[in-house]
Amino acid sequence: MTDSHVLEDKSHFRGVWVFLEHRKQGLRDVSVQLIGEGRRLADLRATTLTGVLLGNGVDDLAKHAIGYGLDRVIVINDPILEIYRSRPYAQVMAQLIRRHKPEIVLYGASKNGRDLGGRLHAILETGLAADCVKFDIDAEGNLDMIRPSFGGKSLAHILCKKHRPQMASVRRNVFVAPPHDPKRTGEVVPETVELGPSDVDATLEEFQEFTKEGGLRPEEADVVVSGGYGLGDPGHFVMLQELADLLGGAIAASRKAVDSGWVPKMLQVGQTGMTVRPKLYVAVGISGAVQHLAGMQESKKIVVINIDPKAPLFEIADYGIVGDLFEVVPEMVRQLKALKGGETGARTAVPATAR
Ligand SMILES: Cc1cc2nc3c(=O)[nH]c(=O)nc-3n(C[C@H](O)[C@H](O)[C@H](O)COP(=O)(O)OP(=O)(O)OC[C@H]3O[C@@H](n4cnc5c(N)ncnc54)[C@H](O)[C@@H]3O)c2cc1C
Missing domain, CATH: 3.40.50.1220 (TPP-binding domain)
Structure with missing residues (x-):
């Protein structure tokens, strides 16, 4: 990353975002777990917690997601986003991040989350700390992204002081899922993003369910x-x-x-x-x-x-x-x-x- 991309003023960047993964009209458990941790970080930063839900016909899921502790969910419904595909998802997320300027974006370290986070850190020219196990906020308000290093023998503290947003991925089951409160209220914000045929890099020929031996993961x-x-x-x-x-x-x-x-x-x-x-x-x-x-x-x-x-x-x-x-x-x-x-x-x- 070159110094020309160093941000002089980071104050425009506000809010914590969680990229919400879903399957069969349900949130992936890593996303629910991230909402819990995102809530904690948003409260520490005295800011809002936003979930970002991309898909097709996912409004009800967005309303449900609020119950886990989100203040709002940005939703984009588009047939192109029906299933995860690298290029359209990265394009949409990049546009949303440029539009809203969150200071922190969290992804699950799933196959899709890793792919998306990796692409976005290159597109947005900011940092991404993978496989974090803990977060903190330092005295200057930066996200302290803590992850194992040297084969798990020590913990590295990674700070992204000069770029925004600060981005990190977390594996499932690192954080505990928060309880669901069906009475919690929040905003569902429908948005649109320009998507064209050139944004589609793969077509879906066949979908095979991934199950493990014994059926239970x-x-x-x-x-x-x-x-x-x-x-x-x-x-x-x-x-x-x-x-x-x-x-x-x-x-x-x-x-x-x-x-x-x-x-x-x-x-x-x-x-x-x-x-x-x-x-x-x-x-x-x-x-x-x-x-x-x-x-x-x-x-x-x-x-x-x-x-x-x-x-x-x-x-x-x-x-x-x-x-x-x-x-x-x-x-x-x-x-x-x-x-x-x-x-x-x-x-x-x-x-x-x-x-
Ligand atoms: C960068 C890096 C990443 C790694 N990532 C992972 C990872 O994600 N997951 C992981 O597991 N490892 C990982 N490893 C490997 C890790 O260091 C160990 O080598 C590995 O976990 C050892 O596997 P094990 O315990 O099955 O085998 P061993 O260490 O060989 O242990 C076998 C055990 O079986 C016991 N045993 C033998 N016979 C019997 C018997 N009849 N009844 C009861 N007990 C018996 C032995 O006493 C022994 O304790 C990683 C290593 C590196 C360097």
Whole structure:
């Protein structure tokens, strides 16, 4: 970025914006989570919180979104915006940002959010801090964008002092979703933006629903059963799937299991995978590298099954089972089945040392 683009006067830029992603007439959970954090930042800056919703026929969704804490939602309805496409979405967002001059714009670090934020920082010649885990406001009123660095071993504070807007992306489940208040009032602001055939860079030939094994996404599940390199073989994930099914959850994995080609990348938890925040995270044969912790340590209850009592993951476990996963997991499955079948399920103890 050249100094010719440095802003002399930033006072024209006011307000916090959240780019709202949606699917099947519902907001993506990362967008809801961002509304909660956006609200906090807008209050700190004594300014308004605006959601930006692009789509076709999304007025009702805009009204619903206000209930999460927005002051207003800017809506653009256009058939070209029916589904996310890079160029039209970037064109529309760039025009809106130039028109309204928000000081902060937040995106979910989803595939689409990453694509959009990356394009916009180039179009608008401003900064973008990716994968932030925390925000603050410094003494001069700049957004302090905090993200892991050096493989998660330290946190970097990124400031965008000379350019506006300040833009950041956040992965899902980093922030907690705010409750929905159906009585909350706010403004739905319909706007128009010039869009022509030259703004369309791709045509939709076919839409295939993206579902994961078992149908449940780990990011959305209350229970996640996650497998690591200790499983030793891809076939053993069947055992974890069975446990996950019994607990009404989804399976996930460490990067080493993914890099070994045992499960798809989309199941990877951690710094370079997804962040999960389930009620229960069961880690099976995972050692507990910092990069893995980065994606699951906010889980409400953590159960660790590992044969090595010195495995670092035990340090953050609520319940630790030192034992061979090939004994512990089948026993858990057996006892859960017994419980579901109305038996006590306490016929034999888990052959492991409970910590
Ligand atoms: C830049 C960078 C980004 C990274 N991003 C990620 C990321 O997003 N997610 C991630 O997970 N990792 C990530 N990693 C890799 C990370 O550093 C670790 O290498 C990885 O998490 C280790 O995976 P693991 O715990 O499955 O394997 P290991 O570390 O090999 O651990 C296997 C565990 O299984 C246990 N075990 C073995 N046999 C049994 C048995 N029979 N019963 C019970 N336990 C058993 C062992 O005691 C051991 O603790 C990243 C690394 C780098 C450098």
